[in-house]
Amino acid sequence: MVKTEKTMNLGGLKEANKTYNCENLGLSEIPGTLPNSTECLDFSFNVLPTIQNTTFSRLINLTFLDLTRCQIYWIHEDTFQSQHRLDTLVLTANPLIFMAETALSGPKALKHLFFIQTGISSIDFIPMHNQKTLESLYLGSNHISTIKLPKDFQTEKLKVLDFQNNAIHYLSKEDISSLKKATNLSLNLNGNNITGIEAGAFQSTVFQSLNFGGTQSLLVIFKGLKNSTIQSLWLGTFEDIDDEDISSSMFEGLCEMSVESINLQKHYFFNISSNTFHCFSGLQELDLTATHLRELPSGIVGLSKLKKLVLSANKFENLCQISASNFPSLTHLYIKGNMKRLELGTGCLENLENLRELDLSHDDIEASDCCKLQLRNLSHLQSLNLSYNEPMGLKTEAFKECPQLELLDLAFTRLQVKDAQSPFQSLHLLKVLNLSHCLLDISNQHLLDGLPALQHLNLQGNHFPNGNIQKTNPLQTLGSLEILILSFCDLSSIDQRAFTSLKIMNHVDLSHNRLTSSSIEALSHLKGIYLNLASNHISIIPPSLLPILSQQRTINLRQNPLDCTCSNIYFLEWYKENLQKLEDTEDTLCANPPLLRGVRLSDVMLSCSMAAVGIFFLIVFLLVSAVLMIFAVKYFLRWKYQHI
Numbered sequence: 001m002v003k004t005e006k007t008m009n010l011g012g013l014k015e016a017n018k019t020y021n022c023e024n025l026g027l028s029e030i031p032g033t034l035p036n037s038t039e040c041l042d043f044s045f046n047v048l049p050t051i052q053n054t055t056f057s058r059l060i061n062l063t064f065l066d067l068t069r070c071q072i073y074w075i076h077e078d079t080f081q082s083q084h085r086l087d088t089l090v091l092t093a094n095p096l097i098f099m100a101e102t103a104l105s106g107p108k109a110l111k112h113l114f115f116i117q118t119g120i121s122s123i124d125f126i127p128m129h130n131q132k133t134l135e136s137l138y139l140g141s142n143h144i145s146t147i148k149l150p151k152d153f154q155t156e157k158l159k160v161l162d163f164q165n166n167a168i169h170y171l172s173k174e175d176i177s178s179l180k181k182a183t184n185l186s187l188n189l190n191g192n193n194i195t196g197i198e199a200g201a202f203q204s205t206v207f208q209s210l211n212f213g214g215t216q217s218l219l220v221i222f223k224g225l226k227n228s229t230i231q232s233l234w235l236g237t238f239e240d241i242d243d244e245d246i247s248s249s250m251f252e253g254l255c256e257m258s259v260e261s262i263n264l265q266k267h268y269f270f271n272i273s274s275n276t277f278h279c280f281s282g283l284q285e286l287d288l289t290a291t292h293l294r295e296l297p298s299g300i301v302g303l304s305k306l307k308k309l310v311l312s313a314n315k316f317e318n319l320c321q322i323s324a325s326n327f328p329s330l331t332h333l334y335i336k337g338n339m340k341r342l343e344l345g346t347g348c349l350e351n352l353e354n355l356r357e358l359d360l361s362h363d364d365i366e367a368s369d370c371c372k373l374q375l376r377n378l379s380h381l382q383s384l385n386l387s388y389n390e391p392m393g394l395k396t397e398a399f400k401e402c403p404q405l406e407l408l409d410l411a412f413t414r415l416q417v418k419d420a421q422s423p424f425q426s427l428h429l430l431k432v433l434n435l436s437h438c439l440l441d442i443s444n445q446h447l448l449d450g451l452p453a454l455q456h457l458n459l460q461g462n463h464f465p466n467g468n469i470q471k472t473n474p475l476q477t478l479g480s481l482e483i484l485i486l487s488f489c490d491l492s493s494i495d496q497r498a499f500t501s502l503k504i505m506n507h508v509d510l511s512h513n514r515l516t517s518s519s520i521e522a523l524s525h526l527k528g529i530y531l532n533l534a535s536n537h538i539s540i541i542p543p544s545l546l547p548i549l550s551q552q553r554t555i556n557l558r559q560n561p562l563d564c565t566c567s568n569i570y571f572l573e574w575y576k577e578n579l580q581k582l583e584d585t586e587d588t589l590c591a592n593p594p595l596l597r598g599v600r601l602s603d604v605m606l607s608c609s610m611a612a613v614g615i616f617f618l619i620v621f622l623l624v625s626a627v628l629m630i631f632a633v634k635y636f637l638r639w640k641y642q643h644i
Helices: 173-177 220-226 249-254 518-524 543-550 566-577 612-642
Strands: 002-004 017-019 040-042 064-065 089-090 110-114 135-138 160-162 185-188 206-211 229-234 259-262 285-287 308-310 332-334 357-359 367-370 382-385 391-392 407-409 416-417 432-434 456-458 483-485 505-511 528-530 554-556 588-590 604-606
Touching: 220 249, 259 416, 332 554, 543 566
Parallel strands: 017 040, 040 064, 064 089, 089 110, 110 135, 135 160, 160 185, 185 206, 206 229, 229 259, 259 285, 285 308, 308 332, 332 357, 357 382, 367 391, 382 407, 391 416, 407 432, 432 456, 456 483, 483 505, 505 528, 528 554
Antiparallel strands: 002 604
């Protein structure tokens, strides 16, 4: 007999630690099944045209409330009077017409307010007179034309003020003065196209960040920001905006302000000279992503203190064209997604002896012998990303010039290891190595030698000989390994002693292979690990392997052809008893018998007519019966012959 159990999701609610999700359930009121103890509620994409003081009155413990796209028009008096602990209120994309003066009088610790895309044209629409604890206010995609805050708006704790995509084109002294009590404020005016700033408006002001993205005239911005102090200044533009070419004269205003980080992405730099950046002398970070650069001149003045430089999505043909000697203090360099095939050259970065992080991914780099000459003198480099490039040849100690490397990413770059010795053996401090989809020859037993500190290894998409990990394999030298990813490796079997030297692993991903349950035995020495066996060929898991699964922290068995017959009864019983250990149970389904195909394992109840113990006693009974029958026949025949 076969039975299935169905679990009922009450009212569509999903609970997790007093958090409930009622998103897009077509509700027009708060469900009566929602507990009074609810703290976080996502009620977005429902219908609540009017909310008043009775709508949420019993949910007095609310700290987070999301009412996105609930078609709210009216918010009446004292709507949130019972929600004293409310921390975050999201009213995004509601066509608000009216909001009462006392609508927000209840919450005593409101920190985050979202009025994005609500159709408001003035901040005065929001009753802010009682909000002393507000830290962030999001007002994007509305019709607001001034950033001037109401006089009763208390900004002492305000950290984020977001006006992006409004109708703000001019900033006056009075506008900026209304923000003076806020310290380390991040002001977002992205997408407003500021055309004018009153002289002296930003005099002696201090901002954590200013975002003027999409403004067509940078000259207006730099003139208007004179005598200000800004941690981060975002001046990037967008592809659909026809702004003016960048010239040296535009940056003159920078000489009279203090900025640590500037983003100028997608502007068009015209005729860069060595003097273009002379006002950038105090700059720590500069982002020139997609600025149509083909080369940078040598002898650039003003960038000697630069710590971080982003030159991604440009048109360099050779790494030496960035003139690295201009940036002697650089610690982070990113040149990813170059628009042309990038040649690494020889020693192009040797003047960057302080470099800690280098990203050269997605650059179509091809090198027959990498990377000793190309990375010369980068002895302090800790992170190197060469992923998504063309084929690279690696010889012994290919990264000898970078002995301090802790992270090396070579994913989706075909690697041709030309020597029997490991190309990584000089990297004694390496902790993370990503070799996914590198088409490596895993038969080389010394491939991973010399990595005593390696903790995270990703070999996804590489194939082992004959689809088998044997007892002797390149992984055996990695005694410090904690995370091993072997998904999509076309594995069909793993020797039970293949991982014996890997004693401290806590995460093993063997998903998307052709493994059967017999390979689980290779993990018998490991305890408390995350084990991903999804999308393999596991059907029956015998009782002898269940103790190995029981000692693990989390197990994923989804998309395996699992057998849901009495042949697998011990595993099925174990599965239901250990649901807390199992991941993706919604997609862990029966494949056999046909009657149960597609049914969740957690819903299956088998009533096997005869258990294993019963079978044992039946066999014993049949044997005894057979013996007695034999003796009876012999006795009968003997008696018959005696009476002939």
